[in-house]
Amino acid sequence: MFSSDGPGEILRVTPEFCRLHGLPVRDLLPLAELADLFVGGDPPFLPETPARAAETAPEQEYCIRRADTGELRWIARQGRLRRDAQGHPRQLFGVVRDVTDQKRAANALTLSEERYRALFDAIDDGFCIIEFFDGPHGPASDYVHVEANAGYERHTGIRNIVGQTLRELVPDEADGWIELYGGVLRTGSPIRFEREFLKVGRRIEVSAARLEPASRRQVSVLFRDVTARHRAETALRASGALVRENAERVQLALEAGAIIGTWFWDLPTDRFTVDEAFARTFGLDPSLGRVGLSLEQVIATVHPDDVEGLRAAIADGIGRGGAYAHQYRVRRLDGRYYWIEANGRVEHAPDGTPTSFPGVLLDVEERRAMEAERDRAAAALRALNETLEQRILERTADLMRAEEQLRQSQKMEAVGQLTGGLAHDFNNLLTGIVGSLELLGMRVAQGRLRDLDRYVGAAQTAARRAAALTHRLLAFSRRQTLDPRPTDIDRLVRGMEDLIRRTVGPAADIHVAATSGLWAVLVDPNQLENALLNLCINARDAMPEGGRLSIETRNCFLDEADAREHDLPPGEYVALQVADTGTGMSPDVLAKAFDPFFTTKPLGEGTGLGLSMIYGFVRQSGGQARIHSVPGAGTTVCLYLPRHPGEAEAAEIVPAIVEGPRTRYGERVLVVDDEPTIRMLVCEVLNDLGYAATEAADGASGLRILQAAGRIDLLVTDVGLPGGMNGRQMVDAARIVRPDLKVLFITGYAETMVIGDRQLEPGMHVMTKPFAMDALAGRIRDIIAGR
Incomplete structure (x- = not known):
C-alpha cells in the first residue's frame, strides 16, 4: 500500500510495497528513487493538479526493473484522491500488486489467437462453425454461422457469412442441409459427402463433425469447391x-x-x-x-x-x-x-x-434394318395394346350392362316374390278396411247406429296391420324413420315377457337371463320390441313340437379381430340373443336368411320380410345381426347394438287417453302436407281441441307463412314435400328467422338424407304415419308445453 500527502515527493509505503519493487524495506520512499525503476513512460505516482485529478484513479499498469535482481516485472496500481474543503488535492493513497504472470498469460493468449487466426485464414479449404437453434419450424430447425474463414468466400462466393442463418441464406435448400448437419449434431458421428450447392451453382465436398460439449449445439464444417474436378x-x-x-x-x-x-x-x-x-x-x-x-x-x-x-x-x-x-x-x-x-x-x-x-x-x-423392323414391331405392339385396352373397355361396359340387367332381373324377381306374399295380405287388409267403411256408411244412411263401433274397430284393426307391414318394408329398405332413445334392453325384455309368453304359447319353455349392470343403448324401443317379438315367433315356428326358447342379454367388447369378423368398429356393445332348440337351418337356407322376401313358409303364409326387417333396423341403428344354426340342434340369433354412454330413459307410464287435451292459451299450429286429406283431418282435430290451425300444401308456401310476422307455436310438417323444398329444408330456412321454432315431423317414408342420417336438433320431433288423432293431439300438447 502507499499514500502521498499533497504535492510532496515522498511516498509513505508498506514493507510489501518495497519488496514488490526490490527495494529495502522502509516507511518513506522518495518518488525519485521509485522513478528510476520505471521502464518507459512517466511514473504513475506524480501528484495531479486539481483540474486533472479524479476522485478514483483508474487502474494503471507499469513495467519496472527490480532494484535487487534487475528482473522486469509488471505492477498494477489503483488509487483514490482526497481533497480539502477548497477542492484541492490533499492526499493520494492506494494499492499495488504484481500482475506479471497475468500479463504474460494475456500476451501468450493474444499471440496464440493471432497465430490461430492467421492459420485459420491461411487454410485453403472453406471452414465455418454453425450453431443450431430452435425456430418456427421446430426444435433445431435452423442454424447461424458463428465463425468462418476467408476460404468460405473463395469456395462459395458468399461474403459476410458470419451472423447469417441458413433459412435466410437458402430457404429452398434449408431442409436438406438441416437433415445432414442435424444428424451429425444428434448422433455425434462425423460425415463426409459431396453435394450440389444450388444457390451458388457449385459442387462442394464436405466434412462435418460435432463440437463438444454437445450442449453448445455447434458443428464444424470443412469444405472445398470440387466443381471443376467433378466436371x-x-x-x-x-x-x-x-x-x-x-x-x-x-x-x-x-x-x-x-x-x-x-x-x-x-x-x-x-x-x-x-x-x-x-x-x-x-x-x-x-x-x-x-x-x-x-x-x-x-x-x-x-x-x-x-x-x-x-x-x-x-x-x-x-x-x-x-x-x-x-x-x-x-x-x-x-x-x-x-x-x-x-x-x-x-x-x-x-x-x-x-x-x-x-x-x-x-x-x-x-x-x-433390324432396328427398323424392331421399331415397326414395337409400333404394332403399341397399336395392339391400344386396341386391346379399347376392347377391354368395351367388354367392361358390356359386363356392366349385363350386371345392371341382372340387378333389374333380381329386382323384378323380388317384386314377384313380394306380390306373391304381400299382395294377398294387402288385399285382405284393404277388403277389411273398405268393407267396414261401406257397412259404416250404409248403417248411417239407414239410421242404424247401434253397431257402428264394431265396423270402426274392424277398419282400425286392418289399418294398423297394414301400417305394421309397411314398417317392415321400410325397415327392409333401411329408410324407415327411427326415434332412437337411450334404452335399457333388460327393462324392455321384462316389459314384453308376458306378451311373448302369450304369443308363443305354452308349448315353448321360455327362459329369460338378464345381466346385472347392462349398458344402455341408443335405439328405437318400439322397433326393438317388434324385432324381439318377430325373433320369438320365428323360434316358436321352428319348434312345432315344443322346446326351449332362451332370451339373453350381455355386455361385450369387440377387439380388432372380433370387430372385423362382425363387420363392426371395435368397441363396446350390448348383445340381445334369442335361441331355440328347433329344427335349425341348412347351410343353404342360412346363407339366405337375411335376404328380402326369402321364406321357407308356404305361399301366402309369410312375406320373407321378418329377418330382413330386423337386419335393416339393426344396421340402421349402428349395430349388426348374426345367425348361428345347426340342423336339428336349433338356431341362435344375436343382435349387437353399440353402447350409449348416457343413462337409459326411465320407463314411461302412458295413461289411457279418453279425450284429447284442449288448449287454453290460443296456440297456433301450422300444418304443412301435400295430402289434402291429411291436412283436413289434422286441422279438424286441432280446431276441435281449440288450436288455431293454418294450412300449407308445399314447402315454399309454408316458408312464406313462417317468415311473415305472427305467432306460430308449433310447425307440423311432412318430410317429403313437392316444389323442390322438402320439410327439413323448409325448417332449416325458417329457423334463420325463428331459431326457437318447435317442429314435429310427420312422415310415412322419410328420406334418409333428411332425417335418418342427420341428428334432429333441439326442438325437433318425429312421428310416424299412420297415427291416432288423440295421440297426435297429446304429442302436440307435450311439445308446446316443453315436456
Missing part, C-alpha cells in the same frame, strides 16, 4: 464410355467382317486418304484415294437428307475433340444408298489445334 471426372467418364463403346463397335465389326475401309483426314490440308477397299466400295479411283480427297468429294456420295447432319457432326467432333461416331447413308457402285457408321478420333497439337482425324467405316445396313 472433369464426368467428362472423362463420358469420354471413356464413348471410347469403350467405339472399341466395342470396332471389335464387333471386326468379328462380323463389317469394316469396309479406313480413312485419314488431314485437317490443315483438308485431304482424305483412303484405302483401296474404301475406294472400290464407293466407286472411287483407288489412286485418287491415295492422293487424297476433299471433304466435299466425300460428301458428294452422302444422301441429301443426311448431309446437314453429317456436317454438324463433323464440326462438333472437331470442336469437342476426342472420340467421334456418326451414322449416315452413302451411295455405292449400284447407285443405291446404304447405312454406314464413321468412327474416329480427333488428334490435337500441343497447343490444342486439331491436326488429324483418322477412323474406320462400318457397314450398319443390316443392323439398321
Whole structure:
C-alpha cells in the first residue's frame, strides 16, 4: 500500500510495497528513487493538479526493473484522491500488486489467437462453425454461422457469412442441409459427402463433425469447391464410355467382317486418304484415294437428307475433340444408298489445334434394318395394346350392362316374390278396411247406429296391420324413420315377457337371463320390441313340437379381430340373443336368411320380410345381426347394438287417453302436407281441441307463412314435400328467422338424407304415419308445453 500527502515527493509505503519493487524495506520512499525503476513512460505516482485529478484513479499498469535482481516485472496500481474543503488535492493513497504472470498469460493468449487466426485464414479449404437453434419450424430447425474463414468466400462466393442463418441464406435448400448437419449434431458421428450447392451453382465436398460439449449445439464444417474436378471426372467418364463403346463397335465389326475401309483426314490440308477397299466400295479411283480427297468429294456420295447432319457432326467432333461416331447413308457402285457408321478420333497439337482425324467405316445396313423392323414391331405392339385396352373397355361396359340387367332381373324377381306374399295380405287388409267403411256408411244412411263401433274397430284393426307391414318394408329398405332413445334392453325384455309368453304359447319353455349392470343403448324401443317379438315367433315356428326358447342379454367388447369378423368398429356393445332348440337351418337356407322376401313358409303364409326387417333396423341403428344354426340342434340369433354412454330413459307410464287435451292459451299450429286429406283431418282435430290451425300444401308456401310476422307455436310438417323444398329444408330456412321454432315431423317414408342420417336438433320431433288423432293431439300438447 502507499499514500502521498499533497504535492510532496515522498511516498509513505508498506514493507510489501518495497519488496514488490526490490527495494529495502522502509516507511518513506522518495518518488525519485521509485522513478528510476520505471521502464518507459512517466511514473504513475506524480501528484495531479486539481483540474486533472479524479476522485478514483483508474487502474494503471507499469513495467519496472527490480532494484535487487534487475528482473522486469509488471505492477498494477489503483488509487483514490482526497481533497480539502477548497477542492484541492490533499492526499493520494492506494494499492499495488504484481500482475506479471497475468500479463504474460494475456500476451501468450493474444499471440496464440493471432497465430490461430492467421492459420485459420491461411487454410485453403472453406471452414465455418454453425450453431443450431430452435425456430418456427421446430426444435433445431435452423442454424447461424458463428465463425468462418476467408476460404468460405473463395469456395462459395458468399461474403459476410458470419451472423447469417441458413433459412435466410437458402430457404429452398434449408431442409436438406438441416437433415445432414442435424444428424451429425444428434448422433455425434462425423460425415463426409459431396453435394450440389444450388444457390451458388457449385459442387462442394464436405466434412462435418460435432463440437463438444454437445450442449453448445455447434458443428464444424470443412469444405472445398470440387466443381471443376467433378466436371472433369464426368467428362472423362463420358469420354471413356464413348471410347469403350467405339472399341466395342470396332471389335464387333471386326468379328462380323463389317469394316469396309479406313480413312485419314488431314485437317490443315483438308485431304482424305483412303484405302483401296474404301475406294472400290464407293466407286472411287483407288489412286485418287491415295492422293487424297476433299471433304466435299466425300460428301458428294452422302444422301441429301443426311448431309446437314453429317456436317454438324463433323464440326462438333472437331470442336469437342476426342472420340467421334456418326451414322449416315452413302451411295455405292449400284447407285443405291446404304447405312454406314464413321468412327474416329480427333488428334490435337500441343497447343490444342486439331491436326488429324483418322477412323474406320462400318457397314450398319443390316443392323439398321433390324432396328427398323424392331421399331415397326414395337409400333404394332403399341397399336395392339391400344386396341386391346379399347376392347377391354368395351367388354367392361358390356359386363356392366349385363350386371345392371341382372340387378333389374333380381329386382323384378323380388317384386314377384313380394306380390306373391304381400299382395294377398294387402288385399285382405284393404277388403277389411273398405268393407267396414261401406257397412259404416250404409248403417248411417239407414239410421242404424247401434253397431257402428264394431265396423270402426274392424277398419282400425286392418289399418294398423297394414301400417305394421309397411314398417317392415321400410325397415327392409333401411329408410324407415327411427326415434332412437337411450334404452335399457333388460327393462324392455321384462316389459314384453308376458306378451311373448302369450304369443308363443305354452308349448315353448321360455327362459329369460338378464345381466346385472347392462349398458344402455341408443335405439328405437318400439322397433326393438317388434324385432324381439318377430325373433320369438320365428323360434316358436321352428319348434312345432315344443322346446326351449332362451332370451339373453350381455355386455361385450369387440377387439380388432372380433370387430372385423362382425363387420363392426371395435368397441363396446350390448348383445340381445334369442335361441331355440328347433329344427335349425341348412347351410343353404342360412346363407339366405337375411335376404328380402326369402321364406321357407308356404305361399301366402309369410312375406320373407321378418329377418330382413330386423337386419335393416339393426344396421340402421349402428349395430349388426348374426345367425348361428345347426340342423336339428336349433338356431341362435344375436343382435349387437353399440353402447350409449348416457343413462337409459326411465320407463314411461302412458295413461289411457279418453279425450284429447284442449288448449287454453290460443296456440297456433301450422300444418304443412301435400295430402289434402291429411291436412283436413289434422286441422279438424286441432280446431276441435281449440288450436288455431293454418294450412300449407308445399314447402315454399309454408316458408312464406313462417317468415311473415305472427305467432306460430308449433310447425307440423311432412318430410317429403313437392316444389323442390322438402320439410327439413323448409325448417332449416325458417329457423334463420325463428331459431326457437318447435317442429314435429310427420312422415310415412322419410328420406334418409333428411332425417335418418342427420341428428334432429333441439326442438325437433318425429312421428310416424299412420297415427291416432288423440295421440297426435297429446304429442302436440307435450311439445308446446316443453315436456
